[in-house]
Amino acid sequence: MATKTIESRRWMQGASSPLRGALLGLVLEQPGHGGELASRLARRLGHPWRIDPTDIYRLLARLEDEGLLCSSEEPTPGSQRATRVVYHVTEETSEALTLWLETLVPREPMRSTLHAKLAAAQGVNDARLLLRALEAHERECLELAQLVPPMTSGAASLRTLLLDCVRSGVWTQLQAEIDWSRQSRERISEYLNAT
Amino acid sequence: MADTSQVLEFAQVVKRRWDGTRELLVLDGVSFEIGRGTFVGLYGARRSGKSTVLRLAAGLDLADEGRVAVAGCDLASASAVERARLLRGVVALVAPDSWRARPQESLVDHLVLSLGCDGITATQARRRAYSALDEVGLAGVGLEPTASLPMVERLNLMLARALLHTPELLLIDEPSVIPSVSGRERFGKLLRELARARNLAVIVASEELAAVQGSSVLMSLGAGQLTSTDERGVVVHFPGRQRAAGERVGA
Numbered sequence: 001m002a003t004k005t006i007e008s009r010r011w012m013q014g015a016s017s018p019l020r021g022a023l024l025g026l027v028l029e030q031p032g033h034g035g036e037l038a039s040r041l042a043r044r045l046g047h048p049w050r051i052d053p054t055d056i057y058r059l060l061a062r063l064e065d066e067g068l069l070c071s072s073e074e075p076t077p078g079s080q081r082a083t084r085v086v087y088h089v090t091e092e093t094s095e096a097l098t099l100w101l102e103t104l105v106p107r108e109p110m111r112s113t114l115h116a117k118l119a120a121a122q123g124v125n126d127a128r129l130l131l132r133a134l135e136a137h138e139r140e141c142l143e144l145a146q147l148v149p150p151m152t153s154g155a156a157s158l159r160t161l162l163l164d165c166v167r168s169g170v171w172t173q174l175q176a177e178i179d180w181s182r183q184s185r186e187r188i189s190e191y192l193n194a195t
Numbered sequence: 196m197a198d199t200s201q202v203l204e205f206a207q208v209v210k211r212r213w214d215g216t217r218e219l220l221v222l223d224g225v226s227f228e229i230g231r232g233t234f235v236g237l238y239g240a241r242r243s244g245k246s247t248v249l250r251l252a253a254g255l256d257l258a259d260e261g262r263v264a265v266a267g268c269d270l271a272s273a274s275a276v277e278r279a280r281l282l283r284g285v286v287a288l289v290a291p292d293s294w295r296a297r298p299q300e301s302l303v304d305h306l307v308l309s310l311g312c313d314g315i316t317a318t319q320a321r322r323r324a325y326s327a328l329d330e331v332g333l334a335g336v337g338l339e340p341t342a343s344l345p346m347v348e349r350l351n352l353m354l355a356r357a358l359l360h361t362p363e364l365l366l367i368d369e370p371s372v373i374p375s376v377s378g379r380e381r382f383g384k385l386l387r388e389l390a391r392a393r394n395l396a397v398i399v400a401s402e403e404l405a406a407v408q409g410s411s412v413l414m415s416l417g418a419g420q421l422t423s424t425d426e427r428g429v430v431v432h433f434p435g436r437q438r439a440a441g442e443r444v445g446a
Binding site: 135138139142143145146148149150151152168171172174175178179182185186189 | 236238240376380383384387403404405408409410411412413414415417418422423424
């Protein structure tokens with residue numbers, strides 16, 4: 001039993017684990033083909049996730065290999081000959097989702113390019129370059145924040161409430177990044193101006 | 196003649212403040228333009244200069260350098276009469292910490308009194324007051340005393356007051372004083388609906404990024420400088436249409 005549990009948690013490792021787990025949930029709610037699942041996922045998680053349908057197709061195929069989903073070929077509506085692959089749940093899907101929800105998956109390493117650049121910068125000229133990089137980063141955060149849809153007032157259902165929590169998580173993270181970028185720029189400029 | 200299609204224009208605005216021991220550069224060359232129907236979120240930490248931007252836009256303070264123009268009119272060089280007309284008819288500032296309603300007066304009376312001697316009859320004034328209350332969803336409690344209002348409705352009443360003079364530019368300072376999350380969301384939704392219905396230019400300033408959600412332009416302020424999503428050369432990707440190279444989700 002223990003070996004089976006360990007074995008059945010293997011798919012949770014790796015950077016794509018959040019997307020795979022979320023896909024299980026979506027298919028449990030309603031079967032769908034790759035493109036549809038990708039757009040449902042993108043709508044639910046929001047723009048900052050940058051969901052790419054190509055990745056979703058690949059992840060779905062892998063979940064099928066692992067027996068967590070199964071697929072059937074169905075005719076594409078409005079087309080005589082074309083078919084598309086529709087994903088359905090298997091006997092294991094629901095259990096795998098629950099297992100994923102309760103497993104504390106170790107977090108991915110925090111690897112920010114900007115952190116690395118700050119760590120590697122060699123002198124005043126590099127620091128000046130980084131001021132610009134930090135500003136661009138801040139603007140990017142603002143752009144992402146702008147694309148997060150407004151929260152729904154009064155959260156009508158558990159589903160909307162949970163999605164609101166996702167959004168507020170994104171806001172909180174972006175706000176922290178903006179503040180960090182501001183503070184770093186201020187401190188670096190102050191130093192550069194003083195010397 | 197200045198371009199009047201912009202409701203508000205800041206060009207290289209500098210504002211200094213003396214804090215007792217030294218001079219602070221609150222705004223260090225801030226530039227932006229806002230047209231009608233634009234909903235701007237202005238994010239910044241405490242004491243980053245957000246309120247200063249709003250006060251300059253509302254004409255409550257003048258810039259030390261640069262130009263602040265409302266509806267194409269430079270506030271610094273306008274005559275006192277012209278400035279008064281603009282600031283009464285075009286710009287409205289809603290700042291929760293300037294709540295001045297007398298506790299016992301009713302919501303309607305509060306609005307009627309703020310209309311003052313505007314050359315209209317008492318009946319007309321009441322009608323205008325009620326229509327403004329209606330727009331913010333407070334018409335049903337028009338006869339209640341202002342003291343009975345919870346914080347979120349106070350803001351709504353201040354909003355109603357701002358709408359009495361059919362402004363083109365609405366400035367909201369710190370809506371995050373509203374205590375509950377759902378209250379803040381309701382207020383944000385009301386603001387966006389009003390802005391759309393009346394084709395207003397709106398600036399909402401807050402130290403909470405979440406309080407400026409749903410804006411069409413997002414700006415952040417700090418160390419006297421502004422960063423904006425509305426700058427030249429900035430590409431904003433929209434969901435569904437975006438697919439930039441090198442931005443793949445990890446395998």
